[in-house]
Amino acid sequence: ETGVTQTPRHLVMGMTNKKSLKCEQHLGHNAMYWYKQSAKKPLELMFVYNFKEQTENNSVPSRFSPECPNSSHLFLHLHTLQPEDSALYLCASSLNIAGGYNEQFFGPGTRLTVL
Amino acid sequence: DAKTTQPNSMESNEEEPVHLPCNHSTISGTDYIHWYRQLPSQGPEYVIHGLTSNVNNRMASLAIAEDRKSSTLILHRATLRDAAVYYCILRDSGQGGSEKLVFGKGTKLTVNP
Numbered sequence: 001e002t003g004v005t006q007t008p009r010h011l012v013m014g015m016t017n018k019k020s021l022k023c024e025q026h027l028g029h030n031a032m033y034w035y036k037q038s039a040k041k042p043l044e045l046m047f048v049y050n051f052k053e054q055t056e057n058n059s060v061p062s063r064f065s066p067e068c069p070n071s072s073h074l075f076l077h078l079h080t081l082q083p084e085d086s087a088l089y090l091c092a093s094s095l096n097i098a099g100g101y102n103e104q105f106f107g108p109g110t111r112l113t114v115l
Numbered sequence: 116d117a118k119t120t121q122p123n124s125m126e127s128n129e130e131e132p133v134h135l136p137c138n139h140s141t142i143s144g145t146d147y148i149h150w151y152r153q154l155p156s157q158g159p160e161y162v163i164h165g166l167t168s169n170v171n172n173r174m175a176s177l178a179i180a181e182d183r184k185s186s187t188l189i190l191h192r193a194t195l196r197d198a199a200v201y202y203c204i205l206r207d208s209g210q211g212g213s214e215k216l217v218f219g220k221g222t223k224l225t226v227n228p
Contacts, residue, residue, distance in 0.1 A: 004158075035216075043159070043218035056215065090158045092216075101147050101166075101206070104216060106158030 003027065004107035006091050012113045015081060021110045023074040023091030031097045032074040033104065034066060037088040049074060050097040081114045088112075119203045124223045127193045135188040135222055137203030142183050147206045150177065150188050151216070152199040159202065159218075162188065198226045 004025045013019050025032065034046040048056035049068040063085075065077040074091055088111050092104040120138040127133040139148065150162040163170055163177045165186070170177040176189040190197055202221040 033216075042220055043153075043216075045215055045217070048215065092158070097215075101164060103149075103161035103164070104151075104159075106160065109158050 004091060004093055004105050006089075006107035006110050008110060009108065010111045010113075012115065013078070013081065014115050015083070017081075018077070018079040020078065021076040021089055021091075021112075023076075023107055025072055025074075025091075025093040025105070025107075027093055027105060029093040029095050029105070030071050031094045032068060032071070033092040033094075034074065034076055035090040035092065035106075037090060037109070038084075039087070043090070046076075048097060055097060078112075081112075083114050086112055086114045119205060119219055121201070121203055121219065121222045123220065124225065126225045126227060127190075128227050129195060130192050133190040133193045133197070133224065133226075135190075135201050135203075135224065136185065137187070138185045139203070139205055140184045142205060143207070145207055148177065148179060148183075148186050149204045149206055149216075150175070151202045151204065151218075152197075153202070153221070154196075154199045162201070164206075193224075193226045195226050195228060198224055200224070 007022045031050045033048050035043050037043045045058050046060045047066045052068045063080050067075040088109045090109045091107045094102045094104045147164050147166050149164040151159040152162050153159040163175050165177045178187045200221040200223050202218050
């Protein structure tokens with residue numbers, strides 16, 4: 001496989017469930033990102049990882065817990081979510097976080113519905 | 116990140132050129148101008164970026180004003196597959212700058228057959 005893949009593509013969960021989103025990149029990049037895209041709102045950055053270390057948490061509630069075991073994999077662990085957390089969750093990667101000119105490659109996203 | 120202003124929507128006809136404008140009057144000297152687009156039901160994809168000079172690639176051209184306070188993404192011959200939301204984003208390449216992308220609402224491009 002090439003590029004950035006995300007699983008599952010669709011997820012429906014109850015507010016008391018625990019689930020995880022997975023992202024994998026096959027591009028040899030060192031930086032990975034989680035974004036959230038809610039209906040009628042712009043894409044917003046959630047977390048940034050560089051060489052497995054978290055470098056940014058954009059005031060995300062603790063019910064979202066990221067994990068980056070290596071530069072190729074990124075997880076988003078979900079627990080006790082609210083219906084307003086229903087959104088498209090997008091993963092992206094880039095060569096690194098410095099420079100301002102490296103393009104980011106996005107996965108297809110996971111469409112999450114919280115009942 | 117400095118802010119950008121784009122029209123909410125634009126329409127074009129297939130096989131005609133499209134000029135998508137972006138204003139960024141508060142741009143700093145170290146800000147790169149990036150364009151991404153998001154096709155329906157997909158994640159965003161990189162289109163092009165530039166600093167001061169006009170840029171061309173296989174997808175599009177980027178024309179940057181001399182004072183850098185505005186730029187225009189040019190699709191030379193629009194196809195139906197170009198229908199998407201186009202985002203103009205500034206990214207700081209200076210010390211302390213990051214790869215963080217700050218998305219606005221973008222311009223929704225409709226291409227008519």
